[in-house]
Structures are given as C-alpha cells and as structure tokens.
Amino acid sequence: MGGRLTFVQGNEACVEAALYAGLDFFAGYPITPSTEIAELMSVRLPLKGGRFMQMEDEIASICAIIGASLTGKKVLTATSGPGFSLMQEGLGFAIMAEIPCVIVDVQRGGPSTGLPTKVSQGDVNQARWGVHGDHSIIALTASNHQDVFAITVEAFNFSETYRTPVILLFDEVIGHMRERLEIPAPGEIPLVERLKTSVREGVDYHPYLPREDGRLPMSDFGGVHRYNVTGLFHDMWGFPSDNPRVVHELLRHLVDKIEGHVVELTRYKEYFVDDAEILLISYGASARSALHVVVDRRKRGERIGLLELQTIWPFPAALVREKSKNARYVVVVEMNMGQLLQSVKEAVERPERVFLSNRVDGVLITPEDIRNILRLIQGKGV
Amino acid sequence: MAKLKLKTHVINRDWCKGCGICVHFCPKKVLELDENDKVVAARPQDCVCCKLCELRCPDLAIEVQTEQE
Amino acid sequence: MAVGDYLRERFFPHIWCPGCGHGIVLNGLLRTVENMGLKKNDIVMVSGIGCSSRIAGYLDFHTLHTLHGRALAFAVGVKMSRPELTVLVPMGDGDALSIGGNHFIHACRRNIDMTAIVMNNRVYGMTGGQYSPLSGYGTMATTAPYTNIDQEFDVVNIATAAGATFVARTTAYHVQQLADVLEEAIRHKGFSVVEVMSQCPTYFGRKNKEGSAVDMMEKMKTLTTPIGSKAKQENPSLIERGIFVKKEMPEYCTEYQRIIERAMKGK
Known part of the structure; x- marks a missing residue:
C-alpha cells in the first residue's frame, strides 16, 4: 500500500x-x-x-x-x-x-x-x-x-x-x-x-x-x-x-x-479454520480476544480456529454452515446475551454443539473469559 | 389595462365535487349547482370575469376564459 | 389555464373531501409558481404525512413525501446539498407543530432559505378527526368527546419566537392575499412560514357545528382582519392576517458557504 x-x-x-x-x-x-x-x-x-x-x-x-x-x-x-x-x-x-x-x-x-x-x-x-x-x-x-x-x-x-x-x-x-x-x-x-x-x-x-x-x-x-x-x-x-x-x-x-x-x-476473515475442532465465531472488538485465544492455543498445537464475520446482516448462513461442518464445537463470542448465537444455531448442522461465550457488563470480553468457556465445554472445569 | 370580456366558463365536471364555494362567493350569482351537484354557469351574461370562482375552487375545476374587450 | 402544466393531472380528481381548504391552497400555490415563472425542475416539494402532505403528489415538481412531522428535516438535507433549488414544505398543523414541532422551531432558528406552508385546519383529518395542537380549548374532536382542554399554539407567535425571518398568516377565503403572501415568502431569502387557515368541513366543521365549507369560509371573512386594523382595536378577538415578520438575517446555506471558504483558507 x-x-x-x-x-x-x-x-x-x-x-x-x-x-x-x-x-x-x-x-x-x-x-x-x-x-x-x-x-x-x-x-x-x-x-x-x-x-x-x-x-x-x-x-x-x-x-x-x-x-x-x-x-x-x-x-x-x-x-x-x-x-x-x-x-x-x-x-x-x-x-x-x-x-x-x-x-x-x-x-x-x-x-x-x-x-x-x-x-x-x-x-x-x-x-x-x-x-x-x-x-x-x-x-x-x-x-x-x-x-x-x-x-x-x-x-x-x-x-x-x-x-x-x-x-x-x-x-x-x-x-x-x-x-x-x-x-x-x-x-x-x-x-x-x-x-x-x-x-x-x-x-x-x-x-x-x-x-x-x-x-x-x-x-x-x-x-x-x-x-x-x-x-x-x-x-x-x-x-x-x-x-x-x-x-x-x-x-x-x-x-x-x-x-x-x-x-x-459477505465479508469475513478466517484464522486456522480448515482443521479446527473448535471453531470460534466472533466479530467486532470481541473478535480481537477470540483471535488472541486462537493464536495462543495454536502454539500449543490445539486445533482451534476463528471465523470473524464482518458482514452481520444479511447473515452469511451458508458460510457459517460450511466453515463449521468439521468442528466438534462452535463457540460464538460476542458482547450481548447471544444475539448472533441464534442465527449461528439456525445455520449449522448440529445446533446443540453451539455455545456462547459472552460478557454483558460493559467490559471488553477477555481471552480469559473465552478460555473459561472452552474449559467448561471440554470438561476441564473452570 | 383593457377590460376583460368573458369567452366561456370551462368546467371540469369530473373534478368538481359540488362543494358550492364558487356558487356562494360569486359576486354576480352566475353559477349554480345542477341536479348532479356539479357547477354550471347559469347566467354567464352577468359574469364580470373577477375569476374568484377559479381562485377559490378547491378542485381546480373551473377556468374563466376571457379575452380583451 | 396554464396552471395545468404544473399538475399531475392523472391523479385528479384529488383525494380531498368536497370543500376542503387544502385544495384552495394547492390552487393558490400553482398560481404563485406560475406568476413567478419558476421552472418545475428547480422546485423541490417536501411534505410529511396527513391530508395536507398529499399536495406533493399532485404537483409536477421533484416531490418527496416523507414521514409524519419530518418534512423540514428532509428538506434541510435537500436545500443544504442544492441551495439553488426552491424548496417548498407544505405541512398540516399536527404535522408541523405536534410531531414535527421540534423540527419546526429549529428550522425557524437556522434561517435556511425555504418556505414552510402550514395548512392549518385544526384537526387530524387523515385519521378521522382527532384534536390537534391547533384545535383550541373548548373544541370537539373524536378524541375530545367531552370538549378539548388542550390550549392551542399560535403558529405566528411560535414561528416568530423561534426566529423565522418571514412569518405570515392568511386564509383559504382570502385567495388573492394567499397568492401574494406565498410569492413574497418564496422570494424571501431565509426561512419563511405561511400559516393558511384552511377549512375541514368533514371533521372539524361537523364536530364543532360550523356548517358547510361555505359557512366556514364565511367565518374566515368575519373572524379575521388585516394586521393593525381599526377593527382589531375595537375587537381584540379578531385574528390578524398579513405579514407579521419580514427581516434580513444571515441565511444558513450562504453562511455555510463562508465556512467552506474559511476552512479552505486554513482559518
């Protein structure tokens, strides 16, 4: 440039x-x-x-x-x-x-x-x-x-x-x-x-x-x-x-x-999505923390990826479905009570495998917040 | 300016809704509503071409056509 | 009449009731535009919602039929972007002074060069006869079945207090004054407000036992008087007609052009 x-x-x-x-x-x-x-x-x-x-x-x-x-x-x-x-x-x-x-x-x-x-x-x-x-x-x-x-x-x-x-x-x-x-x-x-x-x-x-x-x-x-x-x-x-x-x-x-x-x-970015067993889906400021978690855990060999949506509406359902089809878990990371979560659940093949990592107290969601949810999903406790 | 002389009252019967404003306020009582509540120029010979009917018509249904005398 | 050139005749007869004063305002406006020799491509008419706002659809100008009360806000965007265009904003009384009251006073304050025509029939006609902020204490309406206890605005006073640089009032009866006042308002360089008292025989007239359109126009004749007339001194309850305010003040678009020049010069 x-x-x-x-x-x-x-x-x-x-x-x-x-x-x-x-x-x-x-x-x-x-x-x-x-x-x-x-x-x-x-x-x-x-x-x-x-x-x-x-x-x-x-x-x-x-x-x-x-x-x-x-x-x-x-x-x-x-x-x-x-x-x-x-x-x-x-x-x-x-x-x-x-x-x-x-x-x-x-x-x-x-x-x-x-x-x-x-x-x-x-x-x-x-x-x-x-x-x-x-x-x-x-x-x-x-x-x-x-x-x-x-x-x-x-x-x-x-x-x-x-x-x-x-x-x-x-x-x-x-x-x-x-x-x-x-x-x-x-x-x-x-x-x-x-x-x-x-x-x-x-x-x-x-x-x-x-x-x-x-x-x-x-x-x-x-x-x-x-x-x-x-x-x-x-x-x-x-x-x-x-x-x-x-x-x-x-x-x-x-x-x-x-x-x-x-x-x-549809505009989006993806990080390590192809072989991801855990797929984070996020956007805006939340995606910064999500990316931090993904990069961090990839260094330890964990198969985790991030799909960062830039187009929220119209919801890119086909994209979300495609990118999440090999994932065991999908975690939507957002700072609300799950507003995009519902659209993700509707888009994927197995909505029961979609989880929410959120924060609604006016504080930016942190990598630690996301990690806590991942531990719960993976049965490792908080 | 030369005095205006009436040519004709052009009345658009499709637009006229028969409110009677033109009839009532005509200073020379030239206009009337017919049996269908549409305005007609009953006494055109009395018209003084003031055009107040044309100006006050809410339906734009009257035009007073004039020529110079 | 050449005024037909300014009409979208395929939509006639119009939707207004028999004897509606709004048709007379349309009539007067057409003649004004014709007398002034304005070009249709140079006129933008922006209206809101209500019986009055339908006037825009009948005129062969650039017409923008917007939201209830918001016509002036849309019009400001048009005028600021193309200051050379003539912007006319017909509004109803509820449209201009109830839901649109805030936009109205701020448009007066800014002194942007456009003409607001308040077609005041003292009622919400399109929805079937509810009281408006111009109905007045003691009137009847479908939402004031036991009598209206709301006091009314005075359009002239509110426009004057808010800073409009041209303020006038006339009626649907006084058609020659209507055309004269509209022409002067459109020529005025600044924000012009013209209140036109307009009869609604269907709702206001019927609810308030004011008779036919003709009866209501007779009242416009007897209950109004030119500004400062002797009749007014003798009978203070008469409503004055004429031009109340006409003053030169900096016009908004012109002032903004100076802002642009100042910014470009780096000051």
Whole structure:
C-alpha cells in the first residue's frame, strides 16, 4: 500500500474512510461513543467543499441525510444505541424509498441510556429488526482500524450498488481505541459511484423499475426527471399504490435484492479454520480476544480456529454452515446475551454443539473469559 | 389595462365535487349547482370575469376564459 | 389555464373531501409558481404525512413525501446539498407543530432559505378527526368527546419566537392575499412560514357545528382582519392576517458557504 500512516481512533478511521469513499454530506447529533465522528466531520468536510450539519436530534439527522442523498450526494450519519433507536423510522423510509445512505452505530451498553462510555454489541438485533415491517438490511462491522477503514468504504459501495441504507455496527472499544491505520492511496480501493439513469429529458423515467441486473439507476433531485419519492408502497414512478400485485412485488424486491446477494455481500476473515475442532465465531472488538485465544492455543498445537464475520446482516448462513461442518464445537463470542448465537444455531448442522461465550457488563470480553468457556465445554472445569 | 370580456366558463365536471364555494362567493350569482351537484354557469351574461370562482375552487375545476374587450 | 402544466393531472380528481381548504391552497400555490415563472425542475416539494402532505403528489415538481412531522428535516438535507433549488414544505398543523414541532422551531432558528406552508385546519383529518395542537380549548374532536382542554399554539407567535425571518398568516377565503403572501415568502431569502387557515368541513366543521365549507369560509371573512386594523382595536378577538415578520438575517446555506471558504483558507 502506498498510503499515509496514522495512529488514530476507530471513529477517526471511519471518518477517513468515508471521506475516501467520497462523502459529501454528514448530519448528526452528539452522542457517546460516536461523537468524535461528528466532530471530525465538522473539520474535514468543509475542507473538501462538503457540508456538515449538527441537527436537533437523531430523527432529523437521518432525515437530512436522506434528503441530501436524493440530490446525488454520498451521505453519512453516526450515532449510538439511543440515537439509533430514534433513527429507525428514517431508516425504514430509506429502505422503502431505496435511498443510499450509511449509518454508523458505535454500540454502547443498553437498553436505554445504559452505559454511555462502555462497550457492548447489544444492537445486533436492533440493526436487523429495529425497523417495523418486513425488510432486509445490510450491517457490517470490523475488529481493527485497517478493517474499519475497508469496511466503511465497502458500506458506501454496497449502499450505492443496492440502493439501500447500510449500517456500520462498530462498538465503543473499536471507536475509541487508538491503533495504526495506513490510509490507502486514492484509487487503491475501488469506489462505486451513484448509478445515474441514461434516460434523456422528456422520456418517461421509472425511478423504481429495476434493470435486468436488479439495479435502479437514479436521477438527482434538481435534475431533468421529476418523480415522487414516498414511504408508502409505490409503483415504478414512485407514486403511492395499494394494488396487491404492486405491494407484493415491491416487498419481494426490497428483500430479494439483499437476501439474493448474500455471497456478494459477505465479508469475513478466517484464522486456522480448515482443521479446527473448535471453531470460534466472533466479530467486532470481541473478535480481537477470540483471535488472541486462537493464536495462543495454536502454539500449543490445539486445533482451534476463528471465523470473524464482518458482514452481520444479511447473515452469511451458508458460510457459517460450511466453515463449521468439521468442528466438534462452535463457540460464538460476542458482547450481548447471544444475539448472533441464534442465527449461528439456525445455520449449522448440529445446533446443540453451539455455545456462547459472552460478557454483558460493559467490559471488553477477555481471552480469559473465552478460555473459561472452552474449559467448561471440554470438561476441564473452570 | 383593457377590460376583460368573458369567452366561456370551462368546467371540469369530473373534478368538481359540488362543494358550492364558487356558487356562494360569486359576486354576480352566475353559477349554480345542477341536479348532479356539479357547477354550471347559469347566467354567464352577468359574469364580470373577477375569476374568484377559479381562485377559490378547491378542485381546480373551473377556468374563466376571457379575452380583451 | 396554464396552471395545468404544473399538475399531475392523472391523479385528479384529488383525494380531498368536497370543500376542503387544502385544495384552495394547492390552487393558490400553482398560481404563485406560475406568476413567478419558476421552472418545475428547480422546485423541490417536501411534505410529511396527513391530508395536507398529499399536495406533493399532485404537483409536477421533484416531490418527496416523507414521514409524519419530518418534512423540514428532509428538506434541510435537500436545500443544504442544492441551495439553488426552491424548496417548498407544505405541512398540516399536527404535522408541523405536534410531531414535527421540534423540527419546526429549529428550522425557524437556522434561517435556511425555504418556505414552510402550514395548512392549518385544526384537526387530524387523515385519521378521522382527532384534536390537534391547533384545535383550541373548548373544541370537539373524536378524541375530545367531552370538549378539548388542550390550549392551542399560535403558529405566528411560535414561528416568530423561534426566529423565522418571514412569518405570515392568511386564509383559504382570502385567495388573492394567499397568492401574494406565498410569492413574497418564496422570494424571501431565509426561512419563511405561511400559516393558511384552511377549512375541514368533514371533521372539524361537523364536530364543532360550523356548517358547510361555505359557512366556514364565511367565518374566515368575519373572524379575521388585516394586521393593525381599526377593527382589531375595537375587537381584540379578531385574528390578524398579513405579514407579521419580514427581516434580513444571515441565511444558513450562504453562511455555510463562508465556512467552506474559511476552512479552505486554513482559518
């Protein structure tokens, strides 16, 4: 990589990546532990002619970025649990109206105001199901700053490719921890730009008629095509419709465009998985401790591996099933009461062999915590 | 400006919902609702082309077409 | 009429009830846009949820029909990204001042150049006649069967207090004033609020025994008066119409452009 070397917080890595991806507009509201993203955006965006706004709340923040996205801009907001709850309404709108945008949730302990300055991975299921009504969603995460950078760029790319909001589920440890980040040179990571319609002025343009490949070319607000955008079920022109066929087809489209591309959307890393008898499955900050255990035990010849998921939703069930098929035990390592555990159990052949190693007290799960569970599973006592 | 002279009242019967606002507020009582509760220009000869009916129609169902006298 | 050029005529007749004041607002807005010679491609209309918000679907602009109360928040994102566009935000009274109250006051405070049109019919019509924050003490509604004990907001006062730099009120009866005020609001460089008293004969009118749409418009004539009129001095209960506030203040998008210049110069 021919990039620039820095020593930054994860939140800063996210900012660098968003700017690298071509971010034009950020709207947000201060909330720990995501605030550094807003602060840094207020400094950096105007330097490149972009725009930063501090809104009156998180509801307004997500609405503002959706409005900006419709004018052709790449947009971002950042928040944490309580703010993420407030954003669900706007998130649903962006899903329904198919507006590209990226939402960062730097997770902290909850429910409610919870543990503002402490780590958690408790929003995994809110990311999946926080929006009412049937839908599908893309949620990504990472366990170190180089990956935070790459996955943030990927979030923008997915958002443009699939015309849908993408959630970045980071956590307090990743957000605040400082480590090395090498910022790639421009062009090193490919960027997906907004797919613009080639329909000429005066020719009927269908903002909601997918091409053969499923993608929907857009026309910017202020451009030559005037159309309607609504959170109601709508026809191919964007006008409200309760025609059962239209409703059914739109809902199928919204779900299928994501669930039908799980392979393309799956990002993961694996360590010593091929011959692993014990497979750890983890993500985000938890995966750091899991990797520590795996590396440590491999030195002693133990057949243990780690599958680190970077794509949380859509859940890569086929991948998890494949990678765990030779394992005697699967241990899901996460900082919640087993939110991803359920999806893993559904994916594997033998769900009774899936165990949870977790921590939900606001403290980063440690290698020792994981080792204790392994001893219990292996019948060695704690 | 020359005085406006009425050409015709163009009434969109599909859009008219028969609320009677135009009828009531017409200063010259030109308009009436017919048996289907749709507006008609009953006394067009009295029209002074003030176009208040057109401006106040919630259904955009009346246009007062005029020409220069 | 050339106003047809601005309509999506295939959706007519519109969904509003016979005699609904919202249709008159649509009518007035069309004429304003035509008189001003605005280009359809340069207008973005952002609306929320409710009877009022359906206005966006009928107009051949760039139209964004959003969430209940959130229209201004979406509109801010549009305007900040494309400040050269004309942004119109029609809202209902509950939409603007109940669920959207926070967005409303903050939009007033920021002074971002757009026009908020509060179509105030004092009721939640789309859901069938519940009281709104503009219904007022002593009115009846489906959720105030024994009479409403909620005091009402005054749209003009709240917009003024929150810092809007253009604040006006008119009614669906006063159609010439409606077009004039809308034009002045759209031309104003800053955040403009236009309250239009609009009749809902179906719910507010029926629940409160106010008669037909015609009767309700007759009341708009008799219960309102131009700002500072002699009639107001004699009868303080009259509601004033006209332009209450019109002042020059730094506009948000213009100010942000200066931020960009300052940042780029390294200051």
